[in-house]
Amino acid sequence: AAKKDGRGRARTFTRSMLIVLEQREMLRRSLRTALQEGQFFIEYQPFVKPRASVVGFEALLRWRHPLVGIIPPSVFIPMAEADGLMSEIGQWMLEQACRAAMTWPSHFTVAVNLSPAEFLHEGLTDRVAQILDLTGIRADRLELEITESVLLERTINNLDTLNTLSLLGVQISLDDFGTYYSSLSYLKNFPFDTIKIDQYFIKDLEHDEKSQTIVRSIIALSHGLGMDVTAEGVETEGQAAWLQKEGCDRLQGYFLGFPLPGAAIGDFLRKSGAVPLAGALRT
Ligand code: C2E
Ligand code: MG
Ligand code: MG
Ligand code: MG
Numbered sequence: 001a002a003k004k005d006g007r008g009r010a011r012t013f014t015r016s017m018l019i020v021l022e023q024r025e026m027l028r029r030s031l032r033t034a035l036q037e038g039q040f041f042i043e044y045q046p047f048v049k050p051r052a053s054v055v056g057f058e059a060l061l062r063w064r065h066p067l068v069g070i071i072p073p074s075v076f077i078p079m080a081e082a083d084g085l086m087s088e089i090g091q092w093m094l095e096q097a098c099r100a101a102m103t104w105p106s107h108f109t110v111a112v113n114l115s116p117a118e119f120l121h122e123g124l125t126d127r128v129a130q131i132l133d134l135t136g137i138r139a140d141r142l143e144l145e146i147t148e149s150v151l152l153e154r155t156i157n158n159l160d161t162l163n164t165l166s167l168l169g170v171q172i173s174l175d176d177f178g179t180y181y182s183s184l185s186y187l188k189n190f191p192f193d194t195i196k197i198d199q200y201f202i203k204d205l206e207h208d209e210k211s212q213t214i215v216r217s218i219i220a221l222s223h224g225l226g227m228d229v230t231a232e233g234v235e236t237e238g239q240a241a242w243l244q245k246e247g248c249d250r251l252q253g254y255f256l257g258f259p260l261p262g263a264a265i266g267d268f269l270r271k272s273g274a275v276p277l278a279g280a281l282r283t
Pocket of ligand 1: 235
C-alpha cells in the first residue's frame, strides 16, 4: 500500500505500521490529547477539471505523533470513532479546511470527509451552519463527502440530514462509489451533487474493458441524474485522457497532484498553469 509515494509523507507507512499495530493502546491513549497538543495537520489534494485546471482541494487529515511519526487516517480515524473523539476532531477539521479555502481563489471548493459518527451526530447540521457563519465561506464552496457505509447505519434521519445540508447550500458527494453496496436507491432518494468513482475502478482502466464499461456506466448514470462525476486515484496520463474523453467532470489522483500541506498550495497553484496535466490533456 505504501508503494508509489515518492514524497515521504503519509504514504511511506509500511514500516511504522507495524509499530503502530503493536502499540495500538499507546496510540489510543495519546489520541485523546492529540488535538490539544496540536498534532493534527491537513493535506490538500487538488481536484482538476480537464480543461479548467485546478478547481478545488480535498482536505485529508494527518496525525503527526511525536514518537511514531505521521499516522494515516485509515489507522487513527477508526480509533477516534471507537473512543468518541471523532466528532471533536471533525469539527476542528471542518473549521480549518474552511479557513484554508478562504485564502484560495474564490471559485475553489474544499471537500471535507465525514465519518459515520460525524454524519450521525445530532449537532452536525447546526455545526456546519455555524462554521459557514464563522468562516464566511460561501456555502456552495464546501463539499461534504460521505460514503454509503454512512447511510447503512441509520435509515430514518439520513434523508433529513442530507436535505438540511442541501438547504444550507453545501454540496454533498458520495465518496468511494462502487465499493460498498452501491444500492441505486441511494441515488434515487438522496440529494447528491457529485459521485466519486472509487480508485478501484480507475486503476485498471487502460487495460480492462470491464472497468471501462463500469466507469462509462457510472458517468452516464450520474449525468442522467443531474450529478457530476469525479474520478479518484488517477495515476497515469492514459487514465486521465480516457476519463476526459468519456466526459468525467473532475479528476483527482497522484497524476494530477499529491496531497499537499496547506503552506505548499500557493506554490502549487503558481506552477499549476504549467502542470503536466494541462499540456497532457489539452488535445
Ligand atoms: P478518501 O476520502 O477516499 O480519500 C482518498 C484517499 O486516496 C486518500 O488517502 C488519498 O491520499 C489517496 N489517494 C489520492 N490519490 C491517489 C492516487 O492516485 N493513488 C492512490 N493509490 N491513492 C490516492 P488518505 O489521505 O490516506 O485517506 C484515506 C481515507 O481516510 C479517506 O479516503 C477518507 O475516507 C478518510 N479521511 C481522510 N481525512 C479525513 C477526515 O478529515 N475526516 C474523516 N472522517 N475521514 C477522513
Ligand atoms: Mg474523500
Ligand atoms: Mg474516496
Ligand atoms: Mg477511496
